[in-house]
Amino acid sequence: MSNSLVVQLNLLLAALILLTSFALLVQRRMFAILHIFAWQGFFLGLSTAIIGYATGVHHLYLSSLLTLGMKVLLLPYILYKLIHKLRIHREIESMINTPTTMMIGIALVIFCYHLTAPIRELSTLMTRSTLALALATVMLGLLMMVTRRHAVSQIMGFLAMENGLFFAATSATYGMPMVVELGVALDLLIAAFIFGIFFFHINTTFDSLDVDQMAKLKEGD
Secondary structure, eight states: OOHHHHHHHHHHHHHHHHHHHHHHHHOOBHHHHHHHHHHHHHHHHHHHHHHHHHHOOTHHHHHHHHHHIIIIIIHHHHHHHHHHHHTOOBOOOOSSOHHHHHHHHHHHHHHHHHHHHHHHHHOOOTTGGGHHHHHHHHHHHHHHHHHOOBHHHHHHHHHHHHHHHHHHHHHHHSOOOHHHHHHHHHHHHHHHHHHHHHHHHHHHHHSOOBHHHHHHHHHHO
16 A cells, blocks of 8 residues: 555544534434444544554554543443443533534534644654644544533543544654553543542432522532
8 A cells, every 4th residue: 555545544533533522512412422432432443553564563453452442432432331321312402502603613624624733744754744633633532621511511521532643643753652642542441430420419419400490500609
């Protein structure tokens, strides 16, 4: 496989990762959000494997398998069980309407392209062209966190932001050291279990996971 073909294929996967970030922003149904997150993890794992093949950095193969196992299978399964247990079927309206959210997202993508322009000019890595898309994925995940009212969807935004950080590390340095990646994967797994217990107790106590309603209860005290 030639380097030019690898670059084009990696750009395609980067565009798909960014597209799933926009899909997460506009989607309201919890199970649909979960499916989109799994697709984002699949594209991320495939991109990591392609970069590992093209660069000869063999630990990226293990990173790819770890990404596929954690973010396509294990985490979506845990979150699926959590959503089913809490009987969450439709997302409560976000703080900003969908067109405005999309416009903010597009502005963030443009900002990321301008921010990373000097890095792309100086870098000699074959993945330098995807750095802006990776940073934009981080920003869109953050946007999802701050615009959603439901605690579970905010966690999905956090996980999407982590996907962007992993993609940015792969684009900027061909991946983090394996010990760091294993540590991050373990932290995410532990966090998923903690979030599940945490949300279950909140839902049992307040009969809602809407952060606005919980804030009103606090103000009423």
